[in-house]
Amino acid sequence: MKTDWIAVDWGTSHLRAWAIQGTAVSDHAQSDKGMARVGPDGFQAALLELISDWISGGPVDVIACGMVGARQGWVEAPYSTVPSDPLPDVPIRVPDTDPRIRAFVIPGLKQLTPPDVMRGEETQIAGFLGARQNWDGVICLPGTHTKWVQVSAGEVVSFRTFMTGELFDLLCGQSVLRHSVGRGWDDTAFVDAVADTLSKPEQLAARLFGLRAADLLQGEDKGTARARLSGLLIGAELAATRPYWLGQQLAIIGAEGVSQTYATALQLQGAFVETANATEATLAGLALARNMTRQTA
């Protein structure tokens, strides 16, 4: 079966590839060979490991988004500056590839003031907007580095990045809280914690140690502590992003679990939230980028 083209999402810690026939996914493969685990000369080999079965029929287009376009990536795809269409420029062709592929990398977006950058999310935003004529509003893309993105007239107007996900992982895994946070969840604890730092965001660092103290003095359940930690961090983020979500049309694009967590927190504040599947948005955005490469070929 002939593969028409190959969609690739290549981040810091993951590599995912999809074989596309027409508009349908015919196969899927992934590995942990993200940017952080691939040396400067290892990109093509890491990709071929996953896709070699799909490219026997001759040169197949590969369209990739994510950190793979960074300066230390496969090819540098320089940022476009906002305000901007999420995919303003034709993807950058990777030079000197294996003859069985023609590989392209999608540029990220940068904001000059305040300084901010994204790589990968622009593709999801393009895919999300592609299915919605005249959608204006704010898109939240939760993850290791959560993005809040203001969209108007098809353009990314401005955005802000929050290290909430990375802080959660570091605090759970590396800090003194690792002794007090474990598996499980408690919705009430999450909701209370969101309300707490949303109204008093400056108390975050004290509330964090409070999780440890509550464990030592009261033997608090480790799943409850996990929900509370998540709520404290997301509450502080919602305090900072209030101008983004208050009274705005709002969409969340992300993995199901974290999207639902953000949606719960936002709905409690009276926000109306639409959630969109991250993989679908990525594939739709990569398809748009692929069409751009064909129009200029």
Place this chain on the structure above:
Amino acid sequence: MKTDWIAVDWGTSHLRAWAIQGTAVSDHAQSDKGMARVGPDGFQAALLELISDWISGGPVDVIACGMVGARQGWVEAPYSTVPSDPLPDVPIRVPDTDPRIRAFVIPGLKQLTPPDVMRGEETQIAGFLGARQNWDGVICLPGTHTKWVQVSAGEVVSFRTFMTGELFDLLCGQSVLRHSVGRGWDDTAFVDAVADTLSKPEQLAARLFGLRAADLLQGEDKGTARARLSGLLIGAELAATRPYWLGQQLAIIGAEGVSQTYATALQLQGAFVETANATEATLAGLALARNMTRQTA
């Protein structure tokens, strides 16, 4: 030369011991065998490694403070509950020690609402207050877990712990910011960053990623980024502790570098700050605790 007694500060990551003759330090030794690196049966051996030269003359009193009194420590020294004298109870005797020592561990303090704990700082507070009749005010003890302590009429009335130091270490060493933060310092960047999160503490998680973006887009100096990171975290802490320091008599007990950093930030807000040497406070507090063990012997 006869050692009268041995002072010990035993935290999570360090073990420090001082040989005392009369009221003077006659020798000093330290190792990295903190709580985190000593198994349940390893405490006495880790200590004897350092002090064996000092105890040939027969049973010598050892007075220890810090995490060594935790449940997983050498002997559990249960917390006293605030409001309380910083050293309300006689230190706990360690059972079945080597006959050359009689070892005692100082209890920590706990607060029930909001839950909080300290181990080691109570000894520094006692030492600090011992030299100051009728001192009322607020003591800040910066470190991995910075404590803010309200003192009145010789008692610890309340306290709050902030994970500021641990967050700084994790962000510098483990997060995406490790690529953008390095050696060096910039006073102006520190001062600006303190002012920034002191007035807008909710922006902390966004400002953090801004350090990475400023490096990528503007090639910001890594020492400047380090000062800015420190300022952002301390500014957010000062926003939370405003009721502690605004218009209060204020003392900082800590290592010289971090104490000066906090003092700079507080003086910029118009606070009058006294700084006290942490080691001197620890030794003075351990001496007070030693007197308690002798009065009950």
